[in-house]
Amino acid sequence: MAYDITLIPGDGIGPEVISATVDIIEAVGVDINWDKVEAGANTIETEGTPLPDYVINSIKKNKIALKGPLTTPIGQGFRSVNVSLRKKLDLFANIRPVKSFNGIPSLHKDVDLIIVRENTEDLYAGVERMIDENRAESIKIITKKASERICRYAFQMARDLNRKKVTLVHKANIMKLSDGLFLESGRKIAKDYPDIEFEEVIVDAMSMKLVQFPQDYDVIVAPNLYGDILSDLAAGLIGGLGLAPSANIGEEIALFEPVHGSALDISNKNIANPISAILSGVLMLKHIGQFDAAVKIERALSVVLKDEANRTMDLGGKQGTKEFAEKVIEKVS
Structure with a gap:
């Protein structure tokens, strides 16, 4: 069975961590047709808005979305796209699991x-x-x-x-x-x-x-x-926001995203920690009933993280974003 899922890469490090997540999900064998759409700061110049109508339409059609972080200006500028998405789609429940990893300094x-947050x-x-x-x-x-x-x-x-x-x-x-x-x-x-x-x-x-x-x-x-x-x-x-996933759940629609920001200062440097995005992908897989695939990824992450050298730099390791994803893929394959 193939799933149609909206994919929003996001701003800053978003495209990097979401790409790593997509690669791992595909490696575990789940058949997904990704409907890729853009939102955030980049679409203001091209579309005149950080949240084009086609993004909302795609999510309403597919019912499931995986999203990277989007930049929200502080004190001025446009309203948070994250908040707008939650309100427009009535994603009333924000789910934030918080679980320790063996070997990670914390x-x-x-x-x-699990923190269940009212979202609207x-x-x-x-x-x-x-x-x-x-x-x-x-x-x-x-x-x-x-x-x-x-x-x-x-x-x-x-x-x-x-x-x-x-x-x-x-x-x-x-x-x-x-x-x-x-x-x-x-x-x-x-x-x-x-x-x-x-x-x-x-x-x-x-x-x-x-x-x-x-x-x-x-x-x-x-x-x-x-x-x-x-x-x-x-x-x-x-151990930090880089280890925490999230889900936004409504009556019919669910959107999954890492909890951290877009980290514009480290974008395109291949040093971002993709674990929050990967675990958000795991939540998505569980939501659509792909429990075996989700457990495989969780187990692979646990194995990879036990070796300090396999971790990204923010966790004391040496791996880049892409290389970390490749290590996880080796363990799920």
């Missing part, structure tokens, strides 16, 4: 948790304005519908994956209405899953606890902003 061992609202809705030249205002949007949907997704994922606990993160002691609504939604959904332990943790305390005892956590569900911050924090516990 702050903690035996970490294996909160402060990321982008509703903000200048009140006057000295004051800016940003509106935090939390709805019952989106909150219950993401909490149900987290509990169902915990049940499906035989996870034992869901931890809901909030700041309802201060934001009693917005975060209070998210918390009440989680409490309501928890009643439908009596087999799953449920706990509530305030976001600042959660940051401390994750740094100290990440092994205590299983599935974490959070509003958009907290989920984004905690995801990067958790990735730092296992």
